[in-house]
Amino acid sequence: MAPVGILRAVTRTNHDTLRLDFPVHLGAPITEAVASPTAFCVLASSSSGNCSALIHGEGLLRRVTLIDCGLSPRRTRLLLARMGLDFSAIDDILVTHLDGDHFYSGWIKALPRHTWLHIHARHLRRAAHAGVDMSRVTAFEDPFTLRCGVHVRPTVLSHDEWGVVAFRLDVRGVSLGYATDLGRASASLIKAMQGVDVLAIESNYCRRMQVESDRPEQLKERIMGGFGHLSNEECAAAVRKIQPRDHVVLLHLSRQCNSPETAAAHHAGAGYRLTVADAEWPMAPIVLG
Numbered sequence: 425m426a427p428v429g430i431l432r433a434v435t436r437t438n439h440d441t442l443r444l445d446f447p448v449h450l451g452a453p454i455t456e457a458v459a460s461p462t463a464f465c466v467l468a469s470s471s472s473g474n475c476s477a478l479i480h481g482e483g484l485l486r487r488v489t490l491i492d493c494g495l496s497p498r499r500t501r502l503l504l505a506r507m508g509l510d511f512s513a514i515d516d517i518l519v520t521h522l523d524g525d526h527f528y529s530g531w532i533k534a535l536p537r538h539t540w541l542h543i544h545a546r547h548l549r550r551a552a553h554a555g556v557d558m559s560r561v562t563a564f565e566d567p568f569t570l571r572c573g574v575h576v577r578p579t580v581l582s583h584d585e586w587g588v589v590a591f592r593l594d595v596r597g598v599s600l601g602y603a604t605d606l607g608r609a610s611a612s613l614i615k616a617m618q619g620v621d622v623l624a625i626e627s628n629y630c631r632r633m634q635v636e637s638d639r640p641e642q643l644k645e646r647i648m649g650g651f652g653h654l655s656n657e658e659c660a661a662a663v664r665k666i667q668p669r670d671h672v673v674l675l676h677l678s679r680q681c682n683s684p685e686t687a688a689a690h691h692a693g694a695g696y697r698l699t700v701a702d703a704e705w706p707m708a709p710i711v712l713g
């Protein structure tokens with residue numbers, strides 16, 4: 425397969441594509457992607473907030489499933505509006521875990537009336553403690569299917585005290601893997617994500633930049649100690665084992681200890697397209713199927 429690299433990162437000040445030393449291709453124009461039956465878009469991803477959207481259907485019938493809601497409802501509303509999507513189109517929110525950059529507390533009061541929060545059983549007590557209206561929550565441990573027809577297979581992984589959930593989503597014969605805030609890329613993760621069409625996975629930090637940073641040693645240990653985040657090297661190794669068919673999206677880059685170019689360099693020459701999610705702005709949506 426011809427080596428293909430794709431990097432479509434939108435910066436705060438302009439919409440230029442970042443420059444790499446390997447071939448770069450642009451994703452589908454936003455209007456084309458969003459008009460398609462199902463598209464995946466990371467609205468933003470960093471330790472300041474993570475939110476992605478699966479967009480289903482066409483025209484006025486388009487509905488949205490969010491994966492994490494770590495941006496404020498106001499910002500989420502604005503970013504969805506940029507794609508012509510209404511806030512009230514959010515039917516479901518899949519929650520990987522309840523850290524503030526994945527579950528912004530403002531959602532507790534701002535949840536659209538018909539929207540369901542899907543939270544793993546191990547996180548329920550924490551959700552109730554945070555003040556989440558539990559009548560709006562569906563708890564899961566096993567695979568389940570959303571009203572929009574997306575089949576969801578969760579895998580629990582190590583991350584801090586409570587763990588995190590990675591999702592494999594299957595819709596109309598196309599699969600999307602979503603895995604972030606991973607202590608390590610365990611065998612169960614590799615197995616669950618094997619051969620997905622699109623893989624969105626954390627590439628949090630450059631090991632050298634992390635080690636040389638002036639961060640407290642305790643913080644470095646938390647991040648690198650197997651219960652924190654995946655490094656660029658660990659991410660690339662996991663991707664090689666998972667063997668995604670078409671597209672890889674790198675999530676949750678550290679602003680202090682990483683850069684899009686550094687993270688992307690680990691995937692140079694790979695046989696899949698590559699997108700680095702931006703900390704502030706949505707990427708060009710990926711059409712699924």
Ligand SMILES: [Zn+2]
Nearest residue numbers: 471523525605
């Ligand atoms: Zn996070």
